[in-house]
Amino acid sequence: MDMKELSNILQQNGIVGAGGAGFPTYAKLNENAETLILNCAECEPLLRLHRQLLEKYAQEIVETFHLIGQAVGAKELVIGIKKAYTKTIDALNGVIGAYPEVRLGLLDEVYPAGDEVVLIYEVTKKVVRPGGLPIEQGVAVFNVETVYNAYRAINQSTPVVDKLVSVVAEVDHPVTVRVPIGTTIEETVKLAGGITTKNPVYFIGGPMMGFIGSGSLPVTKTTNAVLVLPEEHLIIQKKRKKTSIDLKRAAACCCQCSMCTDLCPRNRLGHPIQPHLFMRAATCKDVQEPNIFVNTMFCSSCGLCEMYSCMQGLSPRTLMAEYKAGLRANGLRPPQVEAKPVGPEREYRKVPMERLMARLDLTKYNKEAPLDESVVPVSKVKIMLSQHIGAPAAAIVKQGDKVTKGQMIAEPAKGLSVGIHASIDGVVSEVTDKYVIIETQEGRAGK
Template sequence: MDMKELSVLMQQNGIVGAGGAGFPTYAKLNENADTIILNCAECEPLLRLHRQLLEKYAQEIVDTFHLIGEAVGAKEVIIGIKKAYTRTIEALNAVIGVYPEVRLGLLDEVYPAGDEVVLIYEVTGKVVRPGGLPIECGVAVFNVETVYNVYRAMNQQTPVMDKLVSVVAEVEHPMTVRVPIGTSIEETVRLAGGVTTPNPVYFIGGPMMGFIGSGSQPVTKTTNAVLVLPESHYIIQRKRQKVSIDLKRAAACCCQCSMCTDLCPRNRLGHPIQPHLFMRAATCKDVQKPDIFVNTFFCSSCGLCEMYSCFQGLSPRTLMAEYKAGLRSHGLKPPQVVPKPVGEEREYRKVPMERLMARLDLTKYNREAPLDESAVPVRRVKIMLSQHIGAPASPIVKQGDTVTAGQMIAEPAKGLSVGIHASIDGVIKEVSEKYVIIETQEGRAGK
C-alpha cells in the first residue's frame, strides 16, 4: 500500500492519535520521515493499556508498523518501550527478527518518557527544536493503539468505533476495557466493579496531565484512562486550586530554588523554558525580559514542576498555561529558537516513576489492571464530532435514521479532519454541530 492509499484509509476510518490531543494520523505520513517510532513508553503512572495491547497483538502491530515504514520510505523503525515491560519485550523479540529495519529502543522507568520530544532524544539522540515538529528532524511518532487501529482498518475493515480505557484506583477490580466510543464515563467505570470511595471524582487521563471530568461525559478517541479518586486526594485538591490564589501564593512563597527548572524535561534538552524565572517575573510583574513570558510556549505541560519538583506546592505549569493561552489569544506565535547543547547532568535529573507515584500518593493504586476486550452492551452513546485536532467532522445523518456499528455518521470536513463512525447499532436520536446521539431499540423502548 502506497502512502496516498494509506492516507485515505486512515482519514476515512477516523484514525487519530489514541491519546493526547488526537492528531489525525494520516497527516503524519511524510516522505521526509527516515525514522518512525512506536511509542510504548506508557508515559503516565498507573496506565497499562499500550503495553497490554502490544503484548497481545505484537505480530499484528509490528507487521502494520513495518508497512507504515515502507509507505513513507523510513530507513529505521524503532519501538520505544520501557525496560520494565519484560513480557511485552519478550512478545516483540519473538516477531521482530524478520524485519531488519525494526529495533527496540529501551527506556528507563522515568517520567515523562512518553513525551515525544523526550522519546525521540532517548532512542535516536536527535533534539527536536523548541516549538518544532518531529518531522523537521526526520522523525514521526505513532501511538501503539493508533497503529493497532490501522491494522483493524486494513485487515478487518473496522473503523475507529471503540476505545481501550484503563479504569483504576478506587474501584473493586481495576482493569482495561474496550468500550464503544460515546459510552459515558460512569458506565465505563461500572465495568471495573463497584466504586470503593464515597463521592468519587472521575479524573480523566493520566494523573499528571489529565483533568477532572464528570460521569456523564462520553469516552472519545483520546480517552486513555479514568482514575477514580476520593475528593480529598492530593491530585484532586491540586487541580481544584484557583489560579488567582496560585499567583498570590507564588508571590509570597517562591524562594527561587530553581528546582522546577533543574528537573524540567524540556529545559534539560536545551529548550529555553525556565519556570523559576517565569515565577519571579510573573509574581513581580517584571516585564523587563519579555522572553521569559514568550518562552512559556515551549512548556510541554508535563506537570513535573508543580506536582513533583516544587517543595512549596506552587503551580508553575498552571500559571504558564494561563500566560501561554493569553499570548495565543493575542495572535502571538512561538519564536524560532536554537536549543542549547544537552548537558551531561540530564542523566542525573530524571524522575523515577516509583518516586513520582509516591509523591502523588498513588503507590497503593499500582495494581494489575488486566485487559478485557469482551463486548460491552451499551444502549446509548454520545459521539462527539470533534475528537481530534483540526476541523470537526460534518454529520451526514439526521434524527430518526437507523445506523449500524461502523457506519460513517460524519465525514471529514475540509482541511485537517477525519471521519466519525457509529459505535453501536441503533437510531439517531439527536444531531447537533457538536455531537450525535445514538440509542438502541431497547434503549428507546425503556424510556
C-alpha cells in the first residue's frame, strides 16, 4: 500500500492520536521518517489500556505498524515499552521475529516515559529541538490504540466509532471498557460497578495531565481514562486552586531551591525551560530577562514540577500554562533555539512511577483493570465535531436523518481534519456546528 492510499484511508476513517491532543494520523505519514516508534510507555499512573490492547492484538498491531513503515519507507520500527510489562513483551516476542526491522525499546518504570520527546531520546538517543517536531529528527511516533484503529480501518473497513477507557480508583470493579464515541462519562463509569466514595469527582485523563469533568461530558477519540476520586483528594484540591492564589503563595514561599528545574524532563534534555527562574520572575514582576517568560512555551505540561518536585506544594506548571496561553493569544511563537547537550546527571533525576504514585496518594488504586470489550448498549450519543487538532469536521447530516453505525456524519474540512462517524444506529436528533446527537428508537420512545 502506498502512502497516498494509506493517508486517504486514515483521514476518511477518522484515525487520530488516541490520547493527548488527537493529532490526525494521516498527517504524520512522511517519507522523511526513517524511524517509527510505537508508544506503549503508558505514561500516566494507573492507566493500562495500551499494554492490554497490545498484548491481546500483538499480531494485528505489529502487522499494521510494519505496513505503515513500508508505506513511508522507514528503516527502523521501534516499540517503546516498559520492562515491567512482561506479559505484553512476551506476546510481542512471539510476533516480531517475522519483521526484521522491528525491535523493542525497553524503558524504565519512570514518569513521563511516554512523553514524545522523552520517548524518542530513550529509544534512539536523538534530541528533538525545543519547540520542534519529531520529523525533523526523522522520527514519527504512534499511539498503540491509534495503530489498532488503523488496523480496523484497513482490514475491516471500520472507522473510529468507539474508544477504550480505563475506569479506576473509587469504583467497585476497576475496568477498561470499549464504549461508543459520544457516550457520557457517567454511563461509562457505571460499567465499573458502584462508586465507593461520597461526593465523587470525575477526573478525566491521567492524574498528572487530566482535568476535572462532569458526568455529562461525552467520551471522545482522546478519552483514555476516568478516575473517580473523593472530593478531598489532593489531586482534586490541586486542580481547584485559583491561579491568583497560586501566584501569591509562590511570592510568599518559593525558596528557589530549583528542584522543579532539576527534575524537569525537558530541561534534562537540554531545553531552555527553567521553572524556578520563571517563579521568581513572575512573582517579582521582573521582566529584565523576557526569555524566562518566552521559554514557558517549551513546557510539556507533564506536571512533575507541581505534583512531585516542589516541597512547598506550589504550582509552576499551572502558572506557566497561563503565561504560555497568553503569549500564544498575542501571536507569539516559540523562538528557534538549540538544545544543550544532555548531561550524565539525567539518569539520576528520573522519577520512579512507584514514588510518584505514593506522593499522589494513588498506590491504593493501583489495581488490575481488566480489558472488557463487550458491546455496550447506549441509547444516545453526543458526537463532537472537533476531536482532533485542526479544523472541525463539517456535518453532512440533518435533524431527522436515520444513520447506521460507521456511517460518516461529518466529512473532513479543508486543511488538517478527519471524518467523524456515527457510533450507534439511530436518528439524528440535533445538529450544530459543534456536535451531532444521535438517539436510538428506544431512546426516543422513552422520552
